[in-house]
Amino acid sequence: MSADLLLSVYLHPPILHTARAGKLGFLNRIRTILEPQGWQIEILQSGLSAREAAPTRPGYALFNMERPTHDRALTFRRAYHFPYWRLERQAERWRWPIAQAAFDPSSIEPDAARNFLRRLRGRVLPGADPVQGDHILIPLQGHIRRQRSFQSTSPVRMVQAAARTGRPCIVTLHPKEVYDEADRAALDRLIASHPNITLGGDTMARLRDCAFVVTQNSSVGFDGLILGKPVVLFALSDYHHVTLDAGRLGAAEALARAPDHTPPVDRFLDWFLRRTALDMMAPDADARLLSAMKKGGWPV
DSSP: OOTTSEEEEEEOTTHHHHHHTTOOHHHHHHHHHHGGGTOEEEEEEOSHHHHHHGGGSSSEEEEESSOOSSTTEEEEEEOSSTTEEEEESOSOGGGSHHHHSOOOGGGSOHHHHHHHHHHHHHHHSOSSOOOOOSOEEEEOOSOTTSOOTTBSSOHHHHHHHHHTTOSOEEEEOOTTSOOOHHHHHHHHHHHHHOTTEEEOOOHHHHHHTOSEEEESSOHHHHHHHHTTOOEEESBOOTTGGGSEEHHHHOHHHHHHHGGGOOOOHHHHHIIIIIITSEETTSTTHHHHHHHHHHHTTOOO
8 A cells, every 4th residue: 555545534423433333424435435446544533633643644634524634634524414425625614615606596407306305304304394483593503702704793693683673583502512601691681682582492393483594504594494494694604595694685684585585495405415415325426426535636
């Protein structure tokens, strides 16, 4: 084996354990392509020291949902739902080629798109048919008191803008984020000044019966599209094509348009997932994955 044909895969638990047990399908597909070409694949635990050392190792590297540390490294991330993935040079979803690509609804056959969405919804979000309620669902992510570079405003100010519509606003917290005392105090102040804000609840249940979703760029917004919900984004995203952009339109205008916003979501999801993502169940899955590696600069 040439030292250049080494792929170091950096993972955190629990996906690290899944990969070491040979049960990470995406990595297994990479193996089926690379190992016959003479590549060796090593699975390593990611972390600060591992990331610092990665550029000095021979060969190439692969990270999961982390920023690549050098120009021979790529990152992979699930495209919201299995079996769809993306293999990219950058970790930030809003910088991916799909985020920059133009979506042309006329290029997607409508019956095929409707059938695709019906199957997708039944598989990933099974349950009662969604209904059009009155409330705005606002799924929070992290760092809620500050505006980051990819956001048009802070999450706290986003909630405040939604509350000004007068509609009931249900704000839910991300189960994997840590909210400190200052975060909680900021939310308490919002609730005190806006009686139409409710904090907490079952995010997915309230998604099914909301009027629309307001989010920075949460995956809940993507699931809202699957359920036919209008979505207002307050940050850059890879799925912005059929949403309302509060940064471009202004918060008040985007929120005012939301109840009547009816983009061609079925065609968009067909394009975003089936046509442009790495569909690991597609007959040409290996060819798509090989093409993505080549675009990423790997010698395959």
